[in-house]
Amino acid sequence: MPSAPEAADGALIECESLVRIYQTGPVEVQALQGLDLVVERGEMVAVVGASGSGKSTLLSILAGTDAPTAGRARVGRWDLLAMSRADRVRYRRHTVGFVRQQTASNLISYLSAEQMVDLPMAVAGVPARERRERSGELLEALGVGDCAKRRPGQLSGGQQQRVAIAVAMANRPQVLLADEPTGELDTATSAEVFGGLRDVNRDLGVTVVVVTHDPAVSGQVERTVAIRDGRTSSEVLRRTTTADDGGTHVIAEEYAVMDRAGRIQVPRDYREALALTRRVRLALEPDHITIRPDA
């Protein structure tokens, strides 16, 4: 099987000042307005943000199905702004896997679960025996081994999404992208599907980027990236600590994101609380920086 190029040293995904402008007739929509994102190999990151903030646009660019207007976007050694058509096919086949929100759109109604996992490998020229083994392993790993012979109509919504994860993982991608994968599911089923994403991240080492509205999902990953108006505005990092009595709890801390030029976005509620407008006073203190109203 042809393998995707190995990543250079450093982060697996790196987006810098990423811009995507959609032009529909005279109307121009800036879906991404200088977004920065770094994801390390093996990480599982949630991307959150209001409707229209640019989450799906980011995911389509990372998936290689949409091209940025400007900026930099790199996944492994692939420069997403400079890929030929043949590169794009290779990139989509081997480097990234994609799971969509609509369970039905991930699957093919007349194929069984194992046939669906088999298909991307067959297209990539993987020998039949290796395909059979890989399909079996993946469906087992996702807890749907007993569904191998069933078609999508014979699977629950949660099982369908777990099969979709297995399909996306078939060609051993470096990155698994999921756009609201639990959006159509109830809470218990969402937890099951999210568990599937965590399993492939932990056990198969794939880097996962998951777009979600679901706080129960974003609350379980170590890093959540918030997008506002097409830019990365803040990140929440979570770590688990152990207390003296042996009990564990999760500490979540919110950080503002600064780009290479030193720009940060001051949250609207902070700006409003102190009536910060166009000009502010910055002062460097021994271990922090203050921002004061211009008055």
Ligand SMILES: Nc1ncnc2c1ncn2[C@@H]1O[C@H](COP(=O)(O)OP(=O)(O)OP(=O)(O)O)[C@@H](O)[C@H]1O
């Ligand atoms: N193909 C397109 N043509 C024109 N405008 C588009 C296109 N795709 C997205 N947009 C616009 O770009 C902006 C960002 O859209 P995007 O779908 O990335 O947001 P989102 O954060 O994923 O939203 P949601 O949570 O509702 O899915 C929106 O204003 C949207 O209307």
